[in-house]
Amino acid sequence: MIAEALFYLIVFAVGVTIGVSIYGIIVRPHIVKKLVLLTILTDAANVMAVLFGYYLRAISPPVYPGGSLEDFAFPSSAQLREFSSISVDPIPQVLIVTAIVIGLAELIFLSLVAYNIGVNYKTLMINKLEVEEE
Amino acid sequence: MRSRGALEELGLVLSILLGVLLTYYLVRADVVSLTYGNIPLANLYLRAVPDPSSPFTSRSPEVVTSVIWDQRGYDTYFETSVLFIAIIGVLYLAGLGGGQGNSSVSTVIPRVIAKILFPVIVAVSVSVALHGHLTPGGGFQGGSIFAVAPFLYLLVFGRRMLEGKGFRANALVFARSLAVFLITVVGSIVLVVGLLTGVPAFLFQNQPKPQLSPIGYPAYVVLPWGGIFLFSGTLMILNVLEFTAVSTGFTLALVIIDTVTGGRE
Amino acid sequence: MTPVIILLLSAFSAVMALIATIKIVYERDVLKAIIISGVESLFYSIILASFLAPDLLIAYIAVGLGLNSAILLYALRGGERYEE
Numbered sequence: 373m374i375a376e377a378l379f380y381l382i383v384f385a386v387g388v389t390i391g392v393s394i395y396g397i398i399v400r401p402h403i404v405k406k407l408v409l410l411t412i413l414t415d416a417a418n419v420m421a422v423l424f425g426y427y428l429r430a431i432s433p434p435v436y437p438g439g440s441l442e443d444f445a446f447p448s449s450a451q452l453r454e455f456s457s458i459s460v461d462p463i464p465q466v467l468i469v470t471a472i473v474i475g476l477a478e479l480i481f482l483s484l485v486a487y488n489i490g491v492n493y494k495t496l497m498i499n500k501l502e503v504e505e506e
Numbered sequence: 507m508r509s510r511g512a513l514e515e516l517g518l519v520l521s522i523l524l525g526v527l528l529t530y531y532l533v534r535a536d537v538v539s540l541t542y543g544n545i546p547l548a549n550l551y552l553r554a555v556p557d558p559s560s561p562f563t564s565r566s567p568e569v570v571t572s573v574i575w576d577q578r579g580y581d582t583y584f585e586t587s588v589l590f591i592a593i594i595g596v597l598y599l600a601g602l603g604g605g606q607g608n609s610s611v612s613t614v615i616p617r618v619i620a621k622i623l624f625p626v627i628v629a630v631s632v633s634v635a636l637h638g639h640l641t642p643g644g645g646f647q648g649g650s651i652f653a654v655a656p657f658l659y660l661l662v663f664g665r666r667m668l669e670g671k672g673f674r675a676n677a678l679v680f681a682r683s684l685a686v687f688l689i690t691v692v693g694s695i696v697l698v699v700g701l702l703t704g705v706p707a708f709l710f711q712n713q714p715k716p717q718l719s720p721i722g723y724p725a726y727v728v729l730p731w732g733g734i735f736l737f738s739g740t741l742m743i744l745n746v747l748e749f750t751a752v753s754t755g756f757t758l759a760l761v762i763i764d765t766v767t768g769g770r771e
Numbered sequence: 772m773t774p775v776i777i778l779l780l781s782a783f784s785a786v787m788a789l790i791a792t793i794k795i796v797y798e799r800d801v802l803k804a805i806i807i808s809g810v811e812s813l814f815y816s817i818i819l820a821s822f823l824a825p826d827l828l829i830a831y832i833a834v835g836l837g838l839n840s841a842i843l844l845y846a847l848r849g850g851e852r853y854e855e
């Protein structure tokens with residue numbers, strides 16, 4: 373019973389983190405503050421996706437043990453049936469590996485844009501960006 | 507903490523409520539559930555991938571990497587192209603900024619530590635990338651670990667020293683484009699061979715599928731001194747190529763963001 | 772059944788991550804906010820480790836702990852450091 377309570381506490385904590393970071397992105401005027409909260413939002417969403425694949429009886433990550441180069445013996449289907457009953461769901465992990473790497477590439481791009489905004493408009497505050505009247 | 511206006515207070519409460527509602531419905535819809543085991547698709551992947559007799563096999567114990575490259579090859583391929591385009595965006599922005607370099611030199615301690623850590627980080631990242639099809643790891647993870655090493659040199663010694671070590675911008679761009687091109691080639695070789703020999707084959711196909719397509723990559727090579735070298739067909743090759751693409755891409759992006767924002771010369 | 776101590780640890784880090792996010796939203800000094808977000812990445816990698824996701828853990832440690840805060844510091848060079 374304790375385990376379920378703790379698990380749902382984690383899920384709700386990550387869910388509220390997603391909500392709060394969305395709020396922060398909208399409300400806070402400083403561009404880099406928005407970027408910080410954006411990375412937190414993507415990381416929280418990634419962790420939430422990992423929590424989707426978890427269930428209480430899961431013990432092993434989605435990697436069949438004993439995968440060394442020399443003596444790898446392919447497992448029989450019976451062993452795999454037992455492996456799949458104790459292993460965590462691999463699908464969210466597959467999607468999140470590439471999401472993390474692309475999140476970093478996107479962050480580099482966004483922070484370069486933020487730097488250019490800061491240099492050209494001499495401020496990083498959204499509400500202080502001077503708009504040239506024609 | 508500043509004094510919060512009433513509107514801000516309301517906004518915070520609403521966002522927390524949004525978080526709680528989002529999670530409540532996820533739990534009610536059994537997306538996040540503790541009691542059920544794996545969904546059928548997950549069980550299919552877990553049971554089929556390491557099992558050589560099943561049609562979906564990629565003969566690798568590491569289910570995550572084989573699903574990344576073999577079962578969902580298109581998804582990963584286009585994610586790699588998104589990474590490629592993001593770095594192209596960074597390259598474009600590099601042309602705009604001025605960037606005045608400063609020439610202060612860092613003290614002895616970071617210099618020594620950086621010199622010690624650089625080979626260690628590179629060794630770890632290469633090993634993570636190379637055994638990606640056997641134990642947790644892979645091209646993406648290895649590439650992002652690798653990007654930390656030149657970044658460390660960039661912070662401590664500056665760009666000129668880094669370029670001295672061979673991380674020149676055009677070399678990085680060339681290696682990156684070559685790696686992504688080779689991923690395309692490796693993914694489509696089996697299809698081209700199938701078209702030529704009139705045998706049904708798939709794009710991004712790894713192992714021969716018993717009823718569907720008889721051709722495919724070999725899963726392992728029997729070494730002359732006994733023992734087998736298991737590389738699970740395309741998995742190891744694509745992991746190595748992805749490692750090159752991600753590591754050169756991130757090194758390039760980090761060098762550029764450092765020079766554009768006025769890093770150390 | 773995963774040991775309760777692991778769930779306890781990840782529950783602690785999830786709550787700490789939430790507190791860190793709220794602190795970041797109400798923090799005037801953006802530089803401090805970036806440092807806090809680095810610490811929060813540590814909490815998330817603890818959660819990833821305790822929920823049996825080694826692939827993600829390896830990727831996330833290199834990206835989240837290492838490069839995220841460094842790149843945000845570069846973005847901060849373009850403008851002022853304090854908000855409002």
